[in-house]
Amino acid sequence: FPAASMYRPTPMPDRVTLTWNDNPATSQAVTWRTDGSGPALAQIAPADPSPYLEKLATTLPATDEPLQTDLGFTATYHTAEFKGLKPKTQYAYRVGDGTNWSEWFHFKTASDKPEPFSFVYFGDVQNGIRSLWPRVVRRAYAEAPDAKFFLYAGDLINRSNQDQDWGELKNAPGWINGSMPSIPAIGNHEYEKDPAGDIKLSFHWRPEWALPTNGPKGLEETCYSIDIQGARIIALNSHRQQADQVPWLEERLKNNPNRWTIITFHHPILSSAKGRDNKELRDMWKPIFDKYKVDLVLQGHDHTYARAGFETVPSSINPQQKSGTMYVVSVSGSKMYDLVPQDWMARRGEDTQLYQIVRVEKDRIVYESRTATGEKYDAFELRKQKGQSNKLIDQKPKTPERRRPATKPASES
Template sequence: MLVSGLTLAVGLPRQHAEAHDGDHPPPAAKPAEVYQPSVLPDRVILTVLEDPRTSVAVTWRTSALVHQGWAEIVVADHGPRFESRARRLPAKTTALQTDINTAHFHSVRFEGLQPATTYTYRVGDGVNWSEWLQFRTAAAEPEPFSFVYFGDAQNSVRSLWSRVIREAFRDAPRAAFLLHAGDLINRAESDAEWGEWFGAGGWMNGMIPTVAVPGNHEQARLPGGARGLSRHWRPQFEFPLNGPPGLEETCYTFTYHNLRVVALDSNRDLQRQAVWLDQVLADNECEWVVCTFHHPIFSTSKLRDNRELRNLWKPVFDRYRVDLVLQGHDHAYGRSGLQVPDQAEVAGPAGDEQQNVAEGAQVLDPHTGTVYVVSVSGPKMYPNRRPPFMRRVGEDTQLYQIIHIDGHRLRFEARTAAGALYDAFELTKRPGQVNALREIEPEIPERLREPIESASVREPATP
């Protein structure tokens, strides 16, 4: 009878299934209740620090009743009898009054760790603890590794973005870190939206370190009318403090094996960051360089252009032959080859200040060798203007990207929310030259609302 009843319920038309208690709909969940903090830790998240071989940070949330947080950490054991060996560290605590509650955020920096070692840790107040979670430090010497890159999650995060980050985990469960190129949520000061974002990642956030930069939707209206960084950002993310003064935890850099990652804040202080970026890359000794920020150097969406950003930052990328630039913001996919317009500023139609780059004649520079990617992981979608120097474009497609690095080779894979290979290529280092680029056949054709009307001018891959 139970099976029969379940079968009947599944088969009901939607209008009948939605009826409840005398045709009254079920009550909607109240965000203030759903995302109410308690004495039990939630929103546990690991974040990268300057040296992932020996350090990582953890942050978590509790109610304001918890005034002192603690983290316990121990080298992972094969059995359950390890708690007595755990080292206990005090947390830094920050109070945050949100639009629906008041919470305390606690953070600890685990430092002095051993490379290539799995650690077990938990967080709490000494009585109320999280589950034991695990992470692994980077090895002392370079070895093959992967990381995952997401464009904007932003909207309907719980209902429509959760599947993307979880599908990415199925493909890359041993990822070194998860990289988010801004617009993690839509409303900067909405605690419910932040709750959705943390819920989507769930325990993955507590086991794989996060790298994130703020987008325009992490900017909030400040007293006096100006816009500035969301009050949620710094309490809930503990990032490196090695960026320009005033841009702490939004502009920073770290190394992972033979990769230098530079995270930039494209919302403000672009000139100061250009100077800092030049210094970072001048001192760089890593073989690979990846830069990430929110607003694209070359936009994929119509009526969008970030000329000041391009004028200030692209010459630095060119000078140091940055390998890969990972961006978001435009809600459409685009990936260049090694050749992009050589001018920092390329005018659109006369009088059109919003028109995107490179509408008219272009001169593609064969010497810089930077691949630019714009991607989107959430459900908000814009039309793609299909820049002719992009090797692969897409519309109406939720994507995640896995980047594999093994010595002199870098492999890039963009996969859809259903796991299909949408775009892929391989870069190989060549001493004194730009990288060699090898295109890899995707599993599905380009997803576009309308066919491309004319042949795109797309440069050939290098041999």
């Protein structure tokens, strides 16, 4: 069936996606797509069990942004921002043109105070988006339906400007995207060289998400931070202008009122795949992580699974001390690489699609990595200790690591 027919927009809204570009306790952003044949409107009301939501709703206009796709049609993307919301409150909303409406979705605003919450972390989607990734995201939602958001560590698609990839990405979770916000970090596959050879951000990135613009100049919506219920979530852009992010990152960490700090980006500080080592990035960013005692760093790019142990990752400030920051590399799509075992790894994996459920509480972070079929693959806790680095409680299961069989030399085969 031709992709140009499958993904052609209509007057009916599709690719409805929640994100934040402001305070999660008092605001919510939503993006969607149509053929642009009508006005763009959003309606919102306090969630109510009655079927009379339309009578309770407030209507507001949305912005329009046309996008000429590689499939030969123009899609119109819309963004609405709900402001002045009440914390810890469930709302109902829908989007459309006044005649052609989406279904009513529900979302709940965050608390304006520190409170426990959970989220789901995905490594690279990138490949098998339509065929193999849907089982991962749907299993994750079944395990954590009350998670506050999905977090993506870059390379959500394979071909930055191909509409089919973006359609597959949004269709896999489907309606879930309209009820659970996304926090995406950007990867190298969200960039592409233009005819002049310059590396450019995907035309789809801004229309598909509405993200904060509080990052460094030139990196708006690809480098940003969000505070939610006692945690600061920072998404960095590891593909472009890495040095420009250093002073911004230092300010975000120095002036951080939150108890927990979680950072996500694409290229790992500690690489797990064969032939890869991001030394320049590590030398640039890791000392800042160590200085400000970042709690958790969630990454992708290497299409394997690797999780650190504290004793095997020295501090960049004092090599005699342990780092105290937990580093993870994971993968959720179907593309897999060879893993190179290294001393820093406490748990490893190959050829395994995974999702991670992370629960943030007052004094601890509880982490579980699960396979596409739901088995626990890794687990740990980070516990706050006054005046000291976090305490790591390793809870990895006793099941064997999933590793590729060793390849015999040609003379032995």
